[in-house]
Amino acid sequence: MNQSPSPTRRLRWLPYVLGVGLVVALGFGLRPRPAPVETALATSGPLRATVSEEGKTRIKQRYVVSSPVTGQLRRVPFKPGAAIAAGDVVAVIEPMAASPLDPRSRALAEARRDSAVAALEQTRAAHALAINDLKRAQAMFDTGTLAPQDLDAAKIRETVAAREVVAAEGALRAAETELAVNNPAAAPALVEVRAPVAGRVLHVFQESERPVTAGTPLLDAGDPADLEVVIELLSRDGAALAPGARVALEQWGGPKPLDARVRLVEPAAFTKISALGVEEQRVNVVADIITPLTERPTLGDNFRVEARVIVWESEQVLKVPVSALFRRGGESAAYVVRGGRAVLVPVEAGRSSGSEVQVLKGLTAGDEVILYPGDRVSDGQRVQPVKI
Template sequence: MALYGAVALAALALLAWALAPRPVEVEAARVERGHFEYAIEEDGRTRLRDRYVVAAPVAAHLSRMTLREGDRVQAGDTVAVLTPVMSSLFDERSLREATARARAAQAAVAGAQARLERARLTQDEAGLDFHRTETLARDGFVAPSRLDSARLALDASRRERQAAQAALEMAVHEREQAQASVLPANPGTAAGRPLAVRAPVSGVVLRVPLPSENTVASGAPLLDIGDPSQMEVVAELLTTDAVQATPGTRASIERWGGPPVQGQVRRVEPAAFTKISALGIEEQRVKVLIDITSPPAQWLALGDGFRVTVRVITISTDDAVMVPVGALFPHGSGEMAVYVLDANTARVRPVRITARNSNMGWVREGLTPGERVIVYPPPGVTDGRRVSVLMP
C-alpha cells in the first residue's frame, strides 16, 4: 500500500508540474542614463544662397561659349562675347533704349550705394548695441540671452553689409555692361565691335543654357554663376513642427552621400502653403531655411539642388534616463507603463515620459538607471507573471 501511495503522489506531482504555467520567454533591456535628442526629420534640398543670372544686355549674336558647368570665374572676367545685330543695335529706337538702360543702371548703382551706406550704419548701430550689452552683461545688469541676441544682431548686420557690397559690385558691372551697349552708337567707335559680357561676381558656373553660337534677344540668360561655399538647405516642414524650429535651432544634414554636417535654422518663412502628400492628404507646410555651419571642407561634394535629410533638433540633453520605446505601452487614461523585471517576475510600473524619439524614451519619473525592463512584451505577459529572459 505504501508503494501504491508513493506512486500516486509521484503521478500527482508529475501532473501538477505538467499543468503548471511555463515562464514566458521575453527580451530585456537596461534603463540607461545618457544623451537624448528629439528631432523633426524631413526631406530637404540644397541651394545657393545667392545665384546670379548673367543675361544679354542687348539683342545680339552670341559667340560660342568657352565656359562649361563647374568652371571658376572671377569678378570682371569675360564670360561671353556678343557681336552686333545691325537691325537691332544701330537703329534710333535701340540706341534710345540702350541709353535708357544705361541711365537706369546708373540709378541702380546710386541705389546700391545708398543701401550699402544704410547697411554700414546698421552695422555700426548693432556694434554699439553689442558693446553696451556686453558691458551691462559683464556687470550683471542684463541676462546672457540679451548678449546672445545682440551678438546675433551684429552678425546679421555684417551679413547684410556683405550682401549690400555684393549688390553694389553687381550694379557697377551692370552699369558698365549697359554703358558698353551704347558704344557702337558713338561716332568714334567702329561698327561691329564685339561686346564683352563680364562676370558680376566671383564664383562657379552653374548652368550654360546656350553653349553654341546663337542669336539671343535682349535679356536672354547666358549663364548662371554662384558661390558653392555659400550653401543653404530648404526644408518644407509641417506648420505644427515649424513652430518648434525657431531661428538658431541646431540642425543636422544627413543622407546626402557623405558624413552628417551641422547646420542652424536661419529663417522660418512667414507664409505657409498647401501640399498634397503621397497618400492624397492636404498638408499645410512652410519653408525653413537652414545655414550649414560645418567647415566647407566637410561638404565640398554637396552641390546645388542635392536631396538631403534634415533633422531639426528641438530637444537635447546629456542627463536623461532613457528606456527603449519598445518597452512602453499604454496604461490607464493617457499614461504609459513598462514591465520591470523583479527577479524572474514581471511587474507593471507606470512611468512619466518627457519626450521620445524613434528609439528611446526620456523618462521623467518611474525608473532608475540599471533596472531591467521587458522589450516588446508578448501577449502572455501580465503583472506578476513569471518570465524567462532570452539571452542575446
C-alpha cells in the same frame, strides 16, 4: 521487547507514498512555466529628439547673367564648372544696328535734344539760385533772425532743384543717345558681358552664336563653396525650431555626416500633396553648412541630402527603449520584472528619439522592463528574461 513492523505492514503504506509522490510530480509538471520575455534596463544618459526629412543644397548667392542689349550673341567659351573671377568677360554681344531715321523723325529728335539742353541750363540756374538762398537762410538762422521752418523750406527747395538737374541731365543723355544710335554712320560697338561675382559657372543657357533680345538669360554663376540647405518640414515641426538648431546632413555621398545650423524658418508655409495623397502644410527651413569645404569638396548645388534636425536634446535623462511602453487606458505603461513576475507600472513619457523615450515618472534607473509585451504578458505573470 519492541517488535519491528512486519514486512506486510510496510508494504501496506507503499501505495499511499507512491500516490502522494505522483500527485506532487503532476503538480510540478502541470504548473505554468514562466513566459520567456526580452528585457532591457532603464538607464540614464543622453537623448535627442530629431525630425528627419529630405533636403536640397543650394548656393546662397546665385546670379543669372542676362543680355543687356538686343543683338547677335557670340559663342560663349565657358562650360558648367568653369572658374571665373569677378569682372571676367563671359559673353560678347554685337548690338543690332538701328534703322536710320527719316528726315522728319531726325528733326524731331534734334528738337528734343535742343529742348533737353535748354531745360538742363534752366534747372542748373535754378539750382544755383536755390544754393544761394540756402546759404543766406543759414546765415540768418545762425544770427537768430530766421525761423527754423523757413530754413527747412530753403533746404527743401535746394534738394528739389538738385533733383531737377539730375532729371534734366538724364533727358539730355536720352535725346543724344537716340540720335547717336540711329546714326547710320556710327557702327555699333561690341558689348562685353562681365561676371558679377567670383565663383564658377553653374549653367549655360545660351552657348552657341545666335540672336538674343535684351533680358535673355545667358548663364548662371555662383560660389559652390557658399552652400545652404533647404529642408521641407511639416509646419508643426518648423514652428518648434529656433535659429541655431543643429542639423546633421546624412547620405550626401561622403563618409560622415555634415554639420549645419538652422538660420531661418520661412514665415509662410505651403500646401504639398504627400506620396499617399494627403495634403500637408509644409515650411522651408534654411540651414547653413558649417563643415569646412575641405571635408565636402564634391558637394554642389541642388544636391540631395537626408537632414536630421535636432529639435531637443539633453545630456542626462532616464530613458528606456520605445518598445517597452504601450498604451493602457489612455496612458503609457510598462511591465517591470520584479521577483520573477511582470508588474504593470504606469509611466509618464517625455521626448522620444525614435528608438528610445524619456521617462519622467514611474521608473527608476536599473529597472528591468519587458520589451514588446503584447497580449502574452499580464500583470503578475511569472516571466523568464532571455537574451536575444
